[in-house]
Amino acid sequence: MITDSPFPPATRATSRRGRWPRKHARRLIFPLVLLTFATFVAGAQAHTVTASTACSSATGNSVTFYWSNFANPAGTGNGGRNTPTWKIAYTPMGGATTTTTGNVSFPLNSDSLTVAIPARAGRVVASSAWTSSQTTDGNSSSYSNNLTIPNCAAQPTIVTTASPGIATGGTIEDQAVLTGANSPTGTITFHLYAQSDTTCSTVLSTGTTTVNGNGSYASPVVTENTAGNYQWTATYSGDANNAAAADSCGQPAEQVAVSVVVAPVSVLTTPVSVPVSSVSSATVTRPCLASPAQLTGVIGKVRNSLSAHLTGVGVKSVTFYLDGRKLVTVTKPSHGRFSITINATRLSYGAHRLVAKATLRNGSCARISRAGTFVRVRAAAVLPVFAG
Amino acid sequence: MPRLSIHTARWLLATVGIGALAIGPGAAAALSAPVPSAPGATSAPSVIALSNSPGVSYWAYPQVGATVRAAPSVHARAVGRLRFLTADGLGQAQIYTASREERVPKTGVVWTDISLPQRPNGTTGWVRASALGPLHVVYGLLVIDRSTLRATLYNRNGHAIWSAPVGIGRPSLPTPAGHFYVLEKLRAIGGATYGPFAFATSAYAPTLTDWPGGGVVGIHGTNQPQLIPGDPSHGCIRLRNGDITTLWHLLKIGTPIDIS
Secondary structure, three states, rough: EEOOOOOOOOHHOOHHHOOOHHHHHHHHHHHHHHHHHHHHHOOOOEEEEEEEOOOOOOOOOEEEEEEEEEOOOOOOOOOOOOOOOOOOOOEEOOOOOOOEEEOOOOOOOOOEEEEEEEOOOOOOEEEEEEEEEEOOOOOEEEEEEEEHHHHEEEOOEEEEEEEEOEOOOOEEEEEEEEEEEEHHHHHHHEEEEOOOOOOOOOOOEEEEEEEEOOOOEEOOOOOOOOOOEEEEEEEEEOOEEEOOEEEEOOOHHEEEEOOOOOOOOOOOOOEEEEEOOOOOOOOOEEEEEOOOEEOOOOOOOOOOOOEEEEEOOOOOEEEEEEEEEEEEEEOOEEOOOEEEEHHHHHHHEEEEEEEEEEEEOOOOOOOOOEEOOOOOOOOEEEEEOOOO | OOOOOHHHHHHHHOOOOOOOHHOOOOHHHHOOOOOOOOOOOOOOOEEEEEEOOOOEEEEEEEEEOOEEEEOOOOOOOOEEEEEOOOOOOOOOOEEEEEEEEEOOOOOOOEEEEEEEEOOOOOOEEEHHHHHHHHEEEEEEEEEEEEOOOEHHHHHHHHEEEEEEEEEEEOOOOOOOEEEEEEEEEEEEEEOOOOOOOEEEEEEEOOOOOHHHHHHEEEEEOOOOHHHHHHEEEEEEEEEEEHHHHHHHHHHOOEEEEEEE
């Protein structure tokens, strides 16, 4: 049973009056008399609305709302002169608010109304009021409060995916997709742990993202300088309409490896001749790149814009080509990435090839090239042409 | 010095027992970094299943318009060609589900066994792994039972997480049985026939060859919910609009579909 107490603090204080010093009690007497008088005159009888615990079923449930503490107005009785009305309003998930009303007759000090609530209805808003038709006392009373039925909250799911593995010094992040929530607000909190931390007890990094609707949310970017295996967790806080959701520790999709920077044999080392006068032997090698060059953000579908990034420690500048046409040369990396954003709205629908050619700081090294194909697609809001 | 492709790297890791499944969904992307070369690679096994669990599947975007062949060889019969856009003309990105990879010891080339969304239903073929982008992982399985007229979505652990009655193809225009996958997720506009949402599958209606879009079997809502459950359609799978709305949030591109 969920109860929202309508009693004002002053009323509750009276029950503890005996423990108070006498002078305090005296100070309360006059205000209490005034309050009682005012209540009698205005007929503002305090009544309560409570609700049975509900929505334990995934297929819907009934919530019984109880109206109680109706006071029998002075000078009134049966006969239709008083027809207090009540109403209950509830908002099912994604739907419009529905209001149900009814009447009660005096003498009465409690009554109830059972309302069928759809499964996972979300926030339940209940209010009630009664009014008297008799003019001699002018009694009326109203009570309004929001009753949240916990188990009626929508049960969202959160699906998470960690960013690809990196070399030390690179950045990692997590992505969480929140679905099934009813106009969610709140936050998604991302935690980074060591993969060996099987209980996810020692947080290495934390970030929070504000939620505004179902959708995809990214964690703050973390620069990781220590090699090792890591894992993310993501937790949705929930709100009045939605239960909390989280992925558990040790999810496979949340693992990310940060590897030691190694110069790959194939492309990272190039022989460099050193004058004999300075070095006794003829040749030494030094890396062209301190980390592998990766082009990211290219592969996949694109509707309006595309952001591609080339990473690689040791890169001096990157020239991007789209379908063989030179677009731009980027000389200043941002967060270690040479990036380009392409307005795709003028591109034809279909496949396009983006090539990134990198010039390395080691001038004796050849340029390297990375490429990817993306597909510009139409909007996904269409009239289907299926078999039907 | 030759550089191994990400696909070769993935294959090598799989052969030593830490395959894509064991590493998890981040594996494909994690392996996009070049790895030290390993000439001669390995010997056996030559074919690696990308997943040994029905709840874990992989798909990829094409990278080039390569020929798909009946066997992992350039000399094998061509069974199709990689496309970048779906064949239904809706302008969506084509994807291909991948079931296994094979490294040809003689050439070192890695091939991927993929499903082709084309007629006849169930067509599969091999394409060079380098012709595909990184593999994406997807969890779950959607089962359409034509005898009980019910669709059930299972999660990666085999637990049913959603179920609803369906409408299937009428006897003269049956919904095909087989193993398919989710090709497109669409918001249906322009009429109430398809309800609010629709999925395109890799399945084709057996007899509707001249249908607009080629007769793709869709999963969609309806403006005739009273016909569900039943067999009122031309081969598509119809759901009540409330059910298709829920499924829209649960079902991801690339998810396998079993129609039995």
